Amino acid sequence: MADQSAEGMLSPFLRRQRISAVRPFLQGRVLDIGCGSGALAAYVDKANYVGIDPDPVSIATARNSFPGHTFIQRLTLEGDTFDTVVALAVIEHVPDPVVFLTGLKANLLCVPSARIVCTTP
Template sequence: MISSEFRPSVFHPYYFIRKGLFRKIKEHSPVLKGKLLDFGCGSKPYRSYIHADEYVGVDFENEGHPHDNEQIDIFYDGKRIPVEPELFDSVLSSEVFEHIFNLEEMLVELHRVMKPGASMLITCPFVWKEHEVPNDYARYTHFALKHLLEKNGFRVKVLDKSGNFMEVLFQLQVLYFHDSLYLKFFRKIPLVKDLFRLFFFALPNLVGAAASKVFPRNTRMYLNNIIVAEKC
């Protein structure tokens, strides 16, 4: 089963971004089948929802992200995935592209290891804080990702988003409470930390969820890109 970190409750500071990612990955996961490459796999958080015949995780050894207790099958050097050409029927890459400085070069490499007609499901943040520093290089619109994919031998089948303007506003507010107040002052104080999570995480998350349904929906500001592409 997926951990609560990636399918969070309203008490989690990453509620909106993780909830949206989980829902969209589950929605588009049927394209992931056969022999699958999880590119930038980390702990393989969505594995239980993906029904591939074989699941291979590859990742880059990153000083900004410890790999303790992660399930990485293959490490790569940031340029070449050490496998033969046209090996995989599908690829998942979730929250990885923002950490790749040489993204076009890696798209060529992913194209190399995919079979003709293979599908790739990508998620990539549009609005989020710097993370896994210093290896956080970019934020992309879905127009930019579509251009880069088509330029490097892929056909884009789905352009999707998670989150909306109202969810972004509340997610960033809770993120500030978490990073600037909870982590610095309250997380080690019994009872106080639970009250803080109730009033500064759960309550804004609930209000934000309600507000996103009541007010007109605007997705020009959003949290994540979700793209399904196919190797030409």
């Protein structure tokens, strides 16, 4: 999310804990919502990873750190599907979490075994 170009708002300990908890679920094609500087990209093949964040500084940092991975500011992947959608410390910033999750399920998760992985502070 915004102002996390270097995950400045997130302690290194907490960041490591979240990444450790989510790593077993990083399978197939992964969409990382609120990717910040792209830390999860290190654990997903560049062909299977898309990171999205509204903060241009975060996206620039991620692109420099993980060349070849896809990082975008807006979701423009109409018709694209993902096996895993990750939203680490994002849902608490969404105005309507039910609409957010329902939209993810309806528009991005078309594989029966697909999953949404969310964390909160």
